[in-house]
Amino acid sequence: MLKMGFQQQVLDILENIPNDCQTILVSATIPTSIEQLASQLLHNPVRIITGEKNLPCANVRQIILWVEDPAKKKKLFEILNDKKLFKPPVLVFVDCKLGADLLSEAVQKITGLKSISIHSEKSQIERKNILKGLLEGDYEVVVSTGVLGRGLDLISVRLVVNFDMPSSMDEYVHQIGRVGRLGQNGTAITFINNNSKRLFWDIAKRVKPTGSILPPQLLNSPYL
CATH class of the missing domain: 3.40.50.300 (P-loop containing nucleotide triphosphate hydrolases)
Structure with missing residues (x-):
């Protein structure tokens, strides 16, 4: 959603939800630009990576x-x-x-x-x-x-x-x-x-x- 032009809408939503709300970012790939933006939106995030980063599924x-x-x-x-x-x-x-x-x-x-x-x-x-x-x-x-x-x-x-x-x-x-x-x-x-x-x-x-x-x-x- 961030990459497809909905960045401002996502930011508007985040501004109107409680600070203690859990936020989860899920993506098959994550370009550097989105990674930098995500770091601004998430607080002390736990990162879980499955498989090789930005690579197709092995099967x-x-x-x-x-x-x-x-x-x-x-x-x-x-x-x-x-x-x-x-x-x-x-x-x-x-x-x-x-x-x-x-x-x-x-x-x-x-x-x-x-x-x-x-x-x-x-x-x-x-x-x-x-x-x-x-x-x-x-x-x-x-x-x-x-x-x-x-x-x-x-x-x-x-x-x-x-x-x-x-x-x-x-x-x-x-x-x-x-x-x-x-x-x-x-x-x-x-x-x-x-x-x-x-x-x-x-x-x-x-x-x-x-x-x-x-x-x-x-x-x-x-x-x-």
């Missing part, structure tokens, strides 16, 4: 694929037709609302899978119903912007596909964290190309130690 298998933009849809359809990889419901992340709508339509048309899109332009009731359908198995593929990228225990999801590479490694960690919930294993597949070159170093740093094989285009990139 999420990360697959990084080099895919140029024109080939992304074809690669996604191949994944959805792969019996070893396809474990519905699948959550596909894209970077814009129109892209979510168009890709969802294409998935249903080409693969025949029941697909739907979700993003901030849909009403709260629509989003609630889509989320309910996702959890109950009504949809085989859900194409989402970042609205489903944080704070949700989607325990039925076993496969996440980052069709568009997130804009930051924090977002990457959150989005692939929709699988591997409650100790379960999951798979996260991410498409990258030179459009994500500013993140190449971070991708290599965070993903390579897990044993995942990185594409040679990334390893040999002058941007690494």
Whole structure:
């Protein structure tokens, strides 16, 4: 909430609650800027860290694929037709609302899978119903912007596909964290190309130690 523009609202709330009220800050990642702000809001806090700081969960298998933009849809359809990889419901992340709508339509048309899109332009009731359908198995593929990228225990999801590479490694960690919930294993597949070159170093740093094989285009990139 602090990072998403609600800093002032949080501060206003804290000013109007008793001083002895217990405050708990929970996050999968915590950038330095938020850490500094949190230190001003919390008094003598006890810090509990599970796993490695700002790193993906260990039971999420990360697959990084080099895919140029024109080939992304074809690669996604191949994944959805792969019996070893396809474990519905699948959550596909894209970077814009129109892209979510168009890709969802294409998935249903080409693969025949029941697909739907979700993003901030849909009403709260629509989003609630889509989320309910996702959890109950009504949809085989859900194409989402970042609205489903944080704070949700989607325990039925076993496969996440980052069709568009997130804009930051924090977002990457959150989005692939929709699988591997409650100790379960999951798979996260991410498409990258030179459009994500500013993140190449971070991708290599965070993903390579897990044993995942990185594409040679990334390893040999002058941007690494």
